[in-house]
Amino acid sequence: MAKRIEVSDLNIYYGDFLAVEGVNVAIEPRSITALIGPSGCGKSTFLRSLNRMHEVIPGARVEGKVVMDGQDLYGADVDPVDVRRHVGMVFQRPNPFPTMSIYENVLAGNRLNSRRMKKSEADDVVERSLRGANLWNEVKDRLDRPGSGLSGGQQQRLCIARAIAVEPDVLLMDEPCSALDPISTLAIEDLMTELKDRFTIVIVTHNMQQAARVSESTGFFNLNGVGQPGRLIEFNPTEKIFSNPDQKATEDYISGRFG
């Protein structure tokens, strides 16, 4: 559970286009790491490279190393599918499977891989995951209803439950609250602080208050101009980033939009 990720000299390409350049960072276990920066600076691309989800786009590839507890995720004999079982992901827009009930959605990771499970064991996983996502009390009476019938915030928590049901070590969140209302956002943020005891959490957010509220460490991504690669400008404890950043660019970005 909850592993440390070390990224060294990571370059990410889409075809010939260098999207993110030279990232070196160590992400600590049992903490929340926030990634902030302007649109198109490569923070989402970087996040997706941590569980090799960016490879879904044809032509995407990386150079450099992403090491999780001693194992290089981009090693020659590493299966990206296995990587994703250890590094879960929650997306910007809630995306429960429309053909499945709430119950089946939570079990999707197991069921889709045809893992055999006793009914009682499955019930346990569903309840544990839904409790873990603070959704159990709201849906326990309608587990057989379609997941798409829930509200946006509930759907997103269902997606979190689905992601933690496969018991990953790391949870990546790509702007998980940007499609949600403020109350749902608060619920997710509370959930994140609960989950960080069990998982390494990395979250991309446009909302700097959110980064300041929930994270221990913050990385600031920026790029020099359109067509230039994004870079990790600064990585520091969140308090320091928001009070006394090392870099001028970080300060400009934060003071320009913060407060």
Add this chain to the structure above:
Amino acid sequence: MSTDTRPAAPAPVPPSRPVRVERRLPRLAPLGLYLAGLALGAGVSALTGSGLASTVVYGVVLGTLAVYLAARSVEGRRKATDRLVTCLVTTAFALAMVPLVSLVWTVLGNGLARFDATFFTNSMFRVVGEGGGAYHAILGTLVITALATAISVPIGLMTAVYLVEYATGRLKRAITFFVDVMTGIPSIVAGLFAFALFTLLFGNDVRLGVMGAVALSVLMIPVVVRSCEEVLKLVPNELREASLALGVPKWRTIVKVVLPTAIAGLGTGVTLAVARVVGETAPLLVTVGLITGTNLDPFDGRMATLPVFAYYQLTQPGTDTQAFLDRAWTAALVLIILVMALNVVARLISRLLAPKTGR
């Protein structure tokens, strides 16, 4: 822009007027005029003693003219043109309804005579005059169509999956283009292809049910590919990502998430493809032939199929001509019912299998 910054002399402001009130025909006037024209046309053709066709032609021309002239005199040239086009466009639609209604009416009128139990339970074995039926042909059509579906759906669906989920670059463009081209293969050419293929394999004069199924597959595969491709494209990428991010391999993602999400559209597309080939006659004529008895083994000699049965009943009537014609029309009626039923089923599938939102 010029650099002249001198303030221009204020243009004389025209006294503000309310929007000019346009002269318009009353709402129902065009319709009334059109109907009056129709009636006049009917009167004229009645006086000259012509048939129904000329009544309609005179009526439409006079009705359109009446509307145009009235609009021209009251509303002006532009509005009149607009009304003229409205008349023409509506007439075009009504005109297209004529053959449909006439066709359905004729087939019903002629086909109901033999729409009886004998038709559905008897074959033509040793029938030379009255009686007999299309039992053998209906079953033959079902067998061959089912076989064609069994060939086409896996190939078509997998090709659609390939195009949507995997293919890139030149091969994708080539397949897309040639699938489009294949939709245009004349059905008789598909039949000749199956004939040539099996002739090379098994020698001359071979006629098998499976040849017909192959010929129908050539016609059916591109339809299946196109409709499945369209449906698979509609599955949101987010669902694929959600599944992949759970550590599900891509092929399981496709089989267990993408295809079930699209199942309604896929079912509809396949059913419509079946509907398209079930009435095909020409390819079966040259590959399967026709027999009078019941043969349900597509790998053993000629079979009877409903469209070919209908065709021969009409074009090669025996001694009792009327009996053959009656059977032909009933076969045509059954064909139409079959196709319409498949269309209805397709619609039902898309309604019943669509993902429920549960809200």
Add this chain to the structure above:
Amino acid sequence: MTATKAPSEPRSQRAVRRPGDRIFAGSAKASGIFILLVLAGVAAFLVSEAVPALTAPAEDVPGGEGLGAYVAPLVLGTLLGAVLALLVATPLAVGIALYTTYYAPRRVATGMGYVIDLLAAIPSVVYGFWGLAVLAPALVPLHVWAADTLGFLPFFAGPASTSGRTMLTVGLVLAVMILPIISAISREVFSQAPALHREAALALGATRWEMIRMAVLPYGKSGVIGGAMLGLGRALGETMAVAIVLSGGAGATLNLISSSNPSTIASNIALRFPEATGLGINTLIASGLVLFVITLAVNMLARWIVNRRADFSGAN
């Protein structure tokens, strides 16, 4: 594996792939390639079965004057019927498409589109029945009238057929059959005409027709042309309706209304194939090859026109 790799060479493309993934992706790709092979096979087998007719001495080919003389009137008949159908169907189809997209009340428009689509669902053999039993007799007066008043044109030279089983009737049956294809594609492109342009035209005070002329027709033009070409392709290859309605088999003539008409390639195959033997079969297959080439050319042109529009329409 070479030691010197170009830096831009994709590295992680060689990622580990599961057997399941490899099998599934492989069979999907195989299906796609199989379709290409089928199309190539259609061409190859037709050619191989047509070769005996191509190489046979002229007097052995049915008709006794060689393959060219055998096929030429059929090609003429095929083109004549299809072009006639196209000329009748295209304006009607455009009218129908405009009616269902911009004139019909919104609530019933989709239902009307569905009704038109039903025309496409009716099997061609049934169209043949209808053409023979209803349309042909109904058109006899038209034939007489055309021979009387338009007789100076080669198309209507007469003498008028008394059965109505003429190229004119065939053209009209084919027109009904291709109507839904053309109108479906036209409907699609018309409904995709940019709302911005349409509203701009209306805001300038244009009437509905002026709006359609300014904003819809220019946008949909190539779509209509492409749809018409697809309809042409269908009409060229249509078999059963022609075989049933047309009393064909006479030599090459442009006369649309007399009782001696050239047959079409497809209907000629359908009529002669069941009884053909030996070189007769090869000759028919050779004529089928000609039909295949003609429709292939027409369809490729049509697809090219339709797809060219799709490329710059930005409708994705």
